[in-house]
Amino acid sequence: MSRQRGSQPDDFCVSAAPGPNLNDAPQANNHRVFSGADGVLLDQIPAGPTADEFKFVLGQFLTGLTIVATHDRSGPIGMTCQAFTAVSLSPPLVLFCARTQSETARTIAQTGFFSVSMLGKHQQAVAERFGSSTSRSDRFTSVDWVPGPATGCPLLTGAIGHLECIVHASHPAGDHRIHIGQVVAASAHTATPLTYFQGRYT
Known part of the structure; x- marks a missing residue:
């Protein structure tokens, strides 16, 4: 059963669904990663995930x-x-x-x-x-x-x-x-x- 939340809940709870399409994420060492921007080189610091991507990944943590x-x-x-x-x-x-x-x-x-x-x-x-x-x-x-x-x-x-x-x-x-x-x-x-x-x- 998915959790139902109000419009302005007074809490902090990570929601994991819906999330981004992980199949479209770039691969590194057999792990899916989010670069945060297209064309980022490996020796550059990435911009980081979007809020939805971040919430999706955190949702994998029980x-x-x-x-x-x-x-x-x-x-x-x-x-x-x-x-x-x-x-x-x-x-x-x-x-x-x-x-x-x-x-x-x-x-x-x-x-x-x-x-x-x-x-x-x-x-x-x-x-x-x-x-x-x-x-x-x-x-x-x-x-x-x-x-x-x-x-x-x-x-x-x-x-x-x-x-x-x-x-x-x-x-x-x-x-x-x-x-x-x-x-x-x-x-x-x-x-x-x-x-x-x-x-x-x-």
Whole structure:
């Protein structure tokens, strides 16, 4: 089932379909490559792939799905986030990337803390809800969650892992920002994760 997204989703998720025709790409060492411009010589630096080409290639990388969330005076706010990874063990650091226009990320920058709920395979509907253009209040409608004991940030019930973080650093990166958090609480539950590959949930 392909993921359906709203017109202005408050998330970062790579879509892998439709993509460019890889059969038309030049070949190097039996691998398809994108030169970024016609007639580029091997000793020249290429211009790089187009946005669609880049998204297509990134779609070949299997990832998990998370809900990154926080809360302020207006209540809880969160988004589906595919661009999430660990950074350091000592101190325990993680990062997520979000569009510069992301309301959730802007709110996290203001509150100084956030949570990460790692989704299980049974939570595809949750990923779709939080990755759509649905309003912040509607995203939490009919979704079970509890406030985290360390930060009060929403922890989604049924997730296979939870992290609570304080903002450690934030850096601009193109049309996104990289948000690094220091983990202050963590818990895990054994279950099958929800993953995303080639534009589809798996």
